Amino acid sequence: MADLTAPAAAAPALDVATLRKDFPLLAREVHGHPITYLDSAASSQRPTAVLDAMREYDETTHANVHRGVYAIAEEATRRFEAARVDVGRFIGAPDPGREIVFTKNATEALNLVAHAWGRTHLGRGDVVVLTEMEHHANIVPWHMLAAERGIELRWLPIDDDGRLVLDDLDNVLDGAKLLGVTCMSNVLGTLNPVADLAAAAHAAGAVVVADACQSVPHLPVDVAALGVDFLAFSAHKMLGPTGIGVLWGREELLAELPPFLGGGEMILDVRKDGFTPNDIPWRFEAGTPPITEAIGLGAAVAYLEAVGMDAVRAHEVSLTAYALDTLQARFGDDIRIFGPPDPVDRGGVLSFAFGDVHPHDVSQILDQYGVCVRAGHHCAKPLMRRLGVTATARASFGPYNDERDVDTLVEALGAARDFFA
């Protein structure tokens, strides 16, 4: 776990005031107030560098990839494949050109694992272990497989601080074929001890699929250090565009998997009596891929690397600490913030219950002050049931947020409390 939570003491401080200028949307107003965007866990805003890279590609280079022999088609293919390698290097992939699969989003990446790996490795009575804090994207594909193939789902519970309870880990993993775990909860912010879990799962003979949607955008991630087998994340939560997600898989595991979707691009040969699938990673990329979006994701990676993921993490730990302190100082027992109390154990995601005011109503009042937070079950209904709520309000940070954003949130929450008092 040290790889995720070690304090980035040496990281240079983030110059948020300067960085904010890179994000055009943050200059707008909402209902007469400057926007306070606190929903990066749902989707982050994009810097000009990403928007420009996509536009420049479209204006100068666009053609379909892996097809034409003409100059711009070759350039487009080269740039698309270069983005793949950049993304792979960003997460420490040993063989980035072969281990990075572009998908529609992280949900599709997890479905790919359930479909291609699950259908070839799981049968009646086989066990898949999930945690109580998983996003629906890492639950429902396994439910579907359970209904289809009769596999058994087991659950790793959480404690009241939103941490995984690992006392019974060996028993839960006994006989398991797969462990699905989120690196960082999209509700609680909890950073899970993924490296330890992966080691235990491997000892039990299970492969590990990690949902890294909330970790890759906010802290340094190294798949080799994590020791997982598959890792899924999404571009639009890491300053990139919508429409593209990523599945990283160990080369030797990907190489033996059958295709996911069928069509163009994923084949070497098609005959009347069958087909021969392409090599990895293209085997899993049927049809024309999100090319412009891959260019945008590559630019987002370059942007994050220039800022420095250690700096992003250090900034968000400091901002989370400020938010926890400020919210508790102002509202005391009227606010119940879910997840680990120590900011070093968590990411910049604060889900909370606010007195008797329903999250929808909290969010509605906050909107009047230009404050954007999410209200709902956050695609984590098993977790909501464990917490004993139907919904929470959630404020989440990106590298562009600062203490002023937290202050605005606190003021707007004060107004919400007064309104419903």
Next chain:
Amino acid sequence: MPGLEDLYREIILDHYRSPRNRGELESPPAVRVEGFNPLCGDEIVVTLDVEDGVVADIKIAGTGCSISQSSASLMSAAVKGKTVDEARELIATFKGMMSIHEATLPAGATGAGDGTAAEAAEVEPEAIDVDALGELAALQGVVKFPVRIKCATLSWNTLAQGLDEAAAV
């Protein structure tokens, strides 16, 4: 820009703070129906006694935001003691009020369809007599906040289902 006062009218806040007909009737004999808002996780339970074609009693349970709770409370007060036909008419009128503006919204702006628009099409907008809705008219402002329409209609869809089940018994 619609203001908060359009959404949170005093009557709404009153019904939210002091919900009427709260609880559950014993079922059976009461018909018990659950409604869910998949967007936000809100849940509502409507139990109702229908005797001789009249909604003799109705109770509301479950959790939700001020709009869904007050709408349910207002609904329970409005249909209690009414005939089933009158209750159905009120449902159609209420959903018509909620869909006048819905029809002018971009497609999909109200989220996953639950038949609201299709059912509401039975009522022509000009035929809706908002005055006949009495206190329920306070919820009219909700249509200016598209994502909240589902909150307001949740209990009404659940009641409609309950009336259907009561008729089937």
